[in-house]
Amino acid sequence: MANHKVIIISGGSRGLGKAFVSHFIKQGWQVATYSRNSTPFIEEMQMNNKNQFYWEAFDGADYKNMESFCKTVFKKFKKIDVVINNAGLGTDGILTLMPPAKISQLITINLESAIQLTRFCTKYMLIKKEGVIINISSINGIRGHSGLSVYGATKAALDGFTRGLAKELGPRGIRVNAVAPGYLDTEMTQHFTEEQRNRIIRRTPLARLGKVEDVIELVHFLVLPQAEFITGQTLVVDGGLTC
Numbered sequence: 001m002a003n004h005k006v007i008i009i010s011g012g013s014r015g016l017g018k019a020f021v022s023h024f025i026k027q028g029w030q031v032a033t034y035s036r037n038s039t040p041f042i043e044e045m046q047m048n049n050k051n052q053f054y055w056e057a058f059d060g061a062d063y064k065n066m067e068s069f070c071k072t073v074f075k076k077f078k079k080i081d082v083v084i085n086n087a088g089l090g091t092d093g094i095l096t097l098m099p100p101a102k103i104s105q106l107i108t109i110n111l112e113s114a115i116q117l118t119r120f121c122t123k124y125m126l127i128k129k130e131g132v133i134i135n136i137s138s139i140n141g142i143r144g145h146s147g148l149s150v151y152g153a154t155k156a157a158l159d160g161f162t163r164g165l166a167k168e169l170g171p172r173g174i175r176v177n178a179v180a181p182g183y184l185d186t187e188m189t190q191h192f193t194e195e196q197r198n199r200i201i202r203r204t205p206l207a208r209l210g211k212v213e214d215v216i217e218l219v220h221f222l223v224l225p226q227a228e229f230i231t232g233q234t235l236v237v238d239g240g241l242t243c
Helices: 015-026 040-048 063-077 100-128 149-172 194-203 212-222
Strands: 006-010 030-035 053-057 082-085 131-136 174-181 234-237
Touching: 006 015, 006 063, 006 100, 015 030, 015 040, 015 212, 030 063, 040 053, 053 063, 063 100, 082 100, 100 131, 100 149, 100 174, 131 149, 131 212, 149 174, 149 234, 174 212, 212 234
Parallel strands: 006 030, 006 082, 030 053, 082 131, 131 174, 174 234
Antiparallel strands: none
16 A cells, blocks of 8 residues: 555444545545444444554534544554545425524534534644545535525625635645535435426426435545645535525
């Protein structure tokens, strides 16, 4: 694994995070992730990839354990090359009816948690004066949608964080970008009716829902040397829905 990288992926037990973990494990990289609970997928990764994979159980709002996790990853793998801020909540709801606790939870997990994980990891990237940070945003941070005002606000803020941090860390050799997926054909759209799915497809120039692979391949490109002059950008992967 001479060309391997060490990558931290938040929320790697399911959904898009799970797909990221599987992809980079297959690339021969060393992958660390965390989630609140273990899953059969995590157990399988621990059993079959002992030298490549590391996982801890804690909540994304537990910053004390998050900092300790980053220290352990650095101690175990000797470096941290890439961070993917993937963990997030997709809770929707009309603002006037949304409980204050739910608003705080969305802001904490979708935004503050990503900022804190980045803060803990950049100190290790600064040692080598290189690194890549990828924030998983959403088209809802770019385009408004009824019932997703708070969720959209957290993703729009994440895009702003991306641009500001790119200027801050660029002179130190660290690139920061965001990827904003549209509607993916995953569990996030399984609750959609056939009519809702068809409506999205009709409005999408490429006439389909997105695939997990569409996002993974872009993220992989962004961490490679071929993308070394790309930073501070929010790249949209939505088949043209927002164009």
